[in-house]
Amino acid sequence: MLFNRPMMSNRLTCFALAAVTLLSVLPGCTVGPDYRGAPPVAQDARSSATFVRTPAVGTTAAPASNQWWLAFNDPQLNDLIAAAFAHNPDVDAAKARLRESRAQLQQQRANELPKLSGDAAALRMREPDLSTLNSSSGSGASSSGRGPLQLYTAGFDATWEIDLFGGTRRAIEAASADAEAVDADLADTRVSLAAEVAQAYIDLRDQQTRLALAQRQAETEQKSLTLTQQRRARGTAADVDVERLTTQVENTRGTLTPLDAQVTDSLDRLAVLTGREPGALDAQLADVQPLPALPATVAIGDPSTMLQQRPDIRAAERRLASSNAQIGEHVADFFPKVTLLGDIGFSAGDPGHLVRKSNFSWIGAPYLQWNALDFGRTLGSVHAAEASRDEAEARYTKAVLGALQDANSSLSRYGHQREHVVTLQKVEASASHSATLMRQRYSAGVSTLIDLLDTQREEFTAQQNVVAGQAELLKDFVSLQKSLGIGWEAQRG
Numbered sequence: 001m002l003f004n005r006p007m008m009s010n011r012l013t014c015f016a017l018a019a020v021t022l023l024s025v026l027p028g029c030t031v032g033p034d035y036r037g038a039p040p041v042a043q044d045a046r047s048s049a050t051f052v053r054t055p056a057v058g059t060t061a062a063p064a065s066n067q068w069w070l071a072f073n074d075p076q077l078n079d080l081i082a083a084a085f086a087h088n089p090d091v092d093a094a095k096a097r098l099r100e101s102r103a104q105l106q107q108q109r110a111n112e113l114p115k116l117s118g119d120a121a122a123l124r125m126r127e128p129d130l131s132t133l134n135s136s137s138g139s140g141a142s143s144s145g146r147g148p149l150q151l152y153t154a155g156f157d158a159t160w161e162i163d164l165f166g167g168t169r170r171a172i173e174a175a176s177a178d179a180e181a182v183d184a185d186l187a188d189t190r191v192s193l194a195a196e197v198a199q200a201y202i203d204l205r206d207q208q209t210r211l212a213l214a215q216r217q218a219e220t221e222q223k224s225l226t227l228t229q230q231r232r233a234r235g236t237a238a239d240v241d242v243e244r245l246t247t248q249v250e251n252t253r254g255t256l257t258p259l260d261a262q263v264t265d266s267l268d269r270l271a272v273l274t275g276r277e278p279g280a281l282d283a284q285l286a287d288v289q290p291l292p293a294l295p296a297t298v299a300i301g302d303p304s305t306m307l308q309q310r311p312d313i314r315a316a317e318r319r320l321a322s323s324n325a326q327i328g329e330h331v332a333d334f335f336p337k338v339t340l341l342g343d344i345g346f347s348a349g350d351p352g353h354l355v356r357k358s359n360f361s362w363i364g365a366p367y368l369q370w371n372a373l374d375f376g377r378t379l380g381s382v383h384a385a386e387a388s389r390d391e392a393e394a395r396y397t398k399a400v401l402g403a404l405q406d407a408n409s410s411l412s413r414y415g416h417q418r419e420h421v422v423t424l425q426k427v428e429a430s431a432s433h434s435a436t437l438m439r440q441r442y443s444a445g446v447s448t449l450i451d452l453l454d455t456q457r458e459e460f461t462a463q464q465n466v467v468a469g470q471a472e473l474l475k476d477f478v479s480l481q482k483s484l485g486i487g488w489e490a491q492r493g
Contacts, residue, residue: 030166032328038317041400046304053408055415062299068481072292084197087275094186101179108175114160123151155345167332174325181318188311195482204266206471208288211259217460218252241449310485316399323389330381336370410480417473424469431462
């Protein structure tokens, strides 16, 4: 026996002390570039107190409200957005991706810890009876077979790869950043979903309102046609007047079918957005309601706040951090890997004697592995990771610039549409006044039917344009809120 028991105990103690010392000193060594944050992009815009395209009126630099749809004061819209957050398949898929990314982060963190496994076995074997074999071969020798042999074992195996150069820590860093990016994706999904539901709801109310206007106009024109037909029967109206009125009635009725189809499409779209089958909301939203009321002023905050709160920018920044960490993960492959191996166990021929001290065995050893010559494979992985980091940086820059463009374009459209709606309302007021005067003149017999039909058509068109313009302004308001990246914090989870 080469070593006595005290010598083995001393060696085991020294090995443990060396392992503890190694673990306390080396974890500070983490190869690869440290993440220093996202690159500076659009610094002039970040330092500005206002957006470039901020309208002169109708906006304020106060912080934007997160649940912006509450400003419409429309309970049905509030219920629809809440239902979409709760049941929309896109949100469910984003939540599932978030759970997956967090589980992957948990797996990476577990890689820092030892791996321990247990095993147990019960073996039973019987040797052949050699006397039978010798008799059949003619030999005089004989040997009787022994009874069954039994062996019972139980033990534990442990392995621990020491993260000498930080490869595992870089992998955890990358997985953590990926999980945060997926969390931002979920927030971005909610931002887009709230905007999509609001726009579909505005489309529905716009189409229902214009459909009701067209139906009332068709009824009014039908009454005029009936009166003109009666006058023709008395000889006080010409056939051409009846034909002109008939044409106008049919033209107005012709607008009803497309509008009715659009209403159906919007109802189905809202149903699907809220996670329900088409037609499920028909009864709930069938009654014609006015368009939501637009707030007098819109809080938009400032560019710096917008760039901080937009989920797509946060997601791009986190993916940049992940790509940066992956470089260090691959650089660590250049260096040796040390794994501590250990095994303890018991073995005996009788299960009742298994845990006796005399049947105990153990082994412990450090295992060094170094892929010193791989013909450029590791270097290629590092270069690929660096390229991926550069791509992520470019995507982050694109996200920031795109967000600024989105916000400024939305502000510009919103401001111009406000002005356009004011003009449309003036046109409607003028057309309504002109139609009233023309009806009076026609009743007095001092104007022709053609003049009356023209003014009525202009009034109807002006009314339709105002409703459509107001709906477009509301949708521009929604687009503005989406561009600011709000509408997710209160529902985050």
